[in-house]
Amino acid sequence: MLQPTTIDFLKKLEKNNNKEWFDKNRNHYEAAKADYETFVTAVHTELTKLEPRMAEYKAKDAIFRIFRDVRFSKDKTPYKANFGAYFSRAGKKAADAGFYMHLQPGGKSFLAGGMWMPEAPVLKKVRQELDYNFDEFKAIINKTSFKKLFNKWEGEQLKKIPQGYTADNPAIEFLKMKSLIVSIPMDDKDYTSKTAVSKVIKLFTEMKPLVDFLNRALD
Secondary structure (H helix, E strand, O other), rough: OOOOOHHHHHHHHOOOOOOHHHOOOOOEEEEEEHEEEEHHHHHHHHHHHOOOOHHOHHHHEEEEOOOOOOOOOOOOOOOOEEEEEEEEEOOOOOOEEEEEEEOOOOOOOEEEEEEOOOHHHHHHHHHHHHHHHHHHHHHHOOOHHHHHOOOOOOOEOOOOOOOOOOOOOOOOOOOOOOOOOEEEOHHHHHHOOOOOOHHHHHHHHHHHHHHHHHHHHOO
């Protein structure tokens, strides 16, 4: 579980997102960072039981930096007011589908699974997998426990039908998607509870058949 002080640090950072405050509170940041890394390590350890290939990567390598790249952004705040980690069979920077864990106080925390905005060659392979094996895909997303937890899809859809497909394709609504992501909100108490790791793993386990289906397109 995470310490409440980690949640508290992120709350304060959101209200004081500037270098002067951050430098004065760097010790609090380092403590929160270490706490989050400990939590990510615990989640990663359990995930390797579901996907052994994840053991090839260190848990801390799944964590995103808190420092924002503001070079091309109108928003010049220097820090993210969240901690995030992405777990994939091929590492954080791979195109593979995986699991994302987002910690942001104030009702903004969530877990997600799937593939976010893949590049065109990868998306083409995923669409082919959907087209060829749509019945299998439907069985995954129509499973009662899956539908109960994940009742909507994240991300944008193409307005036009993708090249090579027709409007009467049974999978057309999914073939038009630019991402294939499901997510579920998490409360602050979900992360600070003694059962936090088991809850995260339970939800990721429910997402895993979707992640596996998408990754099979890349194999």
